[in-house]
Amino acid sequence: MFRKAYTFDDVALVPKYNNVASRTEPDLSTWMTKSTRINIPIIPSNMDTVIGHQLADVMSKNGVFPIFHRFMSYEDTKQLMVDYGQGCYISCGVKEENLKELFRLYDEMRGDTFKGVCFDIAHGHSKRMMDVIKEFKDNLPDKEVIAGNVCTARAYHDLANAGADAIKVGIGPGAACTTRMVTGFGVPQFTAILDCAEVANELRVPLIADGGIRNSRDIVLALAAGASSVMVGKLFALTHESAAEKRPHYLNSPYSLGEAKYRGQASKDFQDEFYGGMKKGTVAEGQSFWAPVTGTAQELIDEFLGGIRSGFTYASARDIKELQRKAEFVEVTSTYQQESKTRTG
Numbered sequence: 001m002f003r004k005a006y007t008f009d010d011v012a013l014v015p016k017y018n019n020v021a022s023r024t025e026p027d028l029s030t031w032m033t034k035s036t037r038i039n040i041p042i043i044p045s046n047m048d049t050v051i052g053h054q055l056a057d058v059m060s061k062n063g064v065f066p067i068f069h070r071f072m073s074y075e076d077t078k079q080l081m082v083d084y085g086q087g088c089y090i091s092c093g094v095k096e097e098n099l100k101e102l103f104r105l106y107d108e109m110r111g112d113t114f115k116g117v118c119f120d121i122a123h124g125h126s127k128r129m130m131d132v133i134k135e136f137k138d139n140l141p142d143k144e145v146i147a148g149n150v151c152t153a154r155a156y157h158d159l160a161n162a163g164a165d166a167i168k169v170g171i172g173p174g175a176a177c178t179t180r181m182v183t184g185f186g187v188p189q190f191t192a193i194l195d196c197a198e199v200a201n202e203l204r205v206p207l208i209a210d211g212g213i214r215n216s217r218d219i220v221l222a223l224a225a226g227a228s229s230v231m232v233g234k235l236f237a238l239t240h241e242s243a244a245e246k247r248p249h250y251l252n253s254p255y256s257l258g259e260a261k262y263r264g265q266a267s268k269d270f271q272d273e274f275y276g277g278m279k280k281g282t283v284a285e286g287q288s289f290w291a292p293v294t295g296t297a298q299e300l301i302d303e304f305l306g307g308i309r310s311g312f313t314y315a316s317a318r319d320i321k322e323l324q325r326k327a328e329f330v331e332v333t334s335t336y337q338q339e340s341k342t343r344t345g
Helices: 053-061 074-083 096-108 127-139 152-160 179-183 187-204 218-225 268-275 297-315 321-328 334-340
Strands: 011-013 043-044 091-094 115-122 142-149 168-171 207-210 230-233 259-263 288-292 327-329
Touching: 011 218, 011 297, 043 053, 043 297, 053 230, 053 297, 074 096, 091 096, 091 288, 096 127, 115 127, 127 142, 142 152, 142 207, 152 168, 152 187, 168 187, 187 207, 207 218, 218 230, 218 297, 218 321, 288 327, 288 334
Parallel strands: 043 230, 091 115, 115 142, 142 168, 168 207, 207 230
Antiparallel strands: 011 327, 259 288
16 A cells, blocks of 8 residues: 655744744754753754764754764774763674774773763664664663664564664665665655654654754754654764865855865765775765865854744744644645745746
């Protein structure tokens, strides 16, 4: 049987009678994990062209714990513990050697280490993922686990039962991801969030919507659909403080701030750099590209928050939970997007 599934472009929120006096009134704090709150519901993606020290510092000042990517050297990861300690999460694969390295790190730093770990693989609904979560929690029960990625309610349920403290939702919606086009698999992001949110609410395991965010509208829709927070990749990669490689603009180029290189971690460019090429029998499920640098990370955050706060007033919501309770969605056609954009001609 077929059923409809929706992207952010396929839906809109219906305005409600508003009794929120000011756009500054809504509280945007949220649960990042079952036991950790953050001041704003926005997290940079744990990708090598996104998160680094400069962007992490910006996020820390905004009350968000950064999640570093999993492709750092062991020594660089140890240095993170010196620089951030309990103020950050690190990412990890699910191979046995990955887990051993985590325990080794914990022992060498005498327990004064990361706040938690993000077990980060493309298809997170797997026996190996659940086994790793359980083994990690058995050994380090005080450390938090973020797990992903998944896009179905069953997958969310399984990872939550395995012990995950937060789960990332999104397979294929990222700007540099080609998984859906290569494999045919993936659920449109709005529906994936909506489906998984039912389990998230029941089991009280926060949902991190990962991928597909292009503006504050998408963030509001993701939060209203049930996400506790959203992960943003490309837009953060194009800021001054991102870890992306930068290059100056060419002569006569309109991009006065230069350009940044953004790439998926399943792209050929990434695989060539970290693994010396694609493994035999595999193909890339991501792309890399250069795009204009847009400005500072704080400017991007402020733009997001302004749009989110405005969105909350249209729902007459003072916090994320109230937004979710009051959310009424309608299905829209492609002409909705045309009607919603400015027309100067």
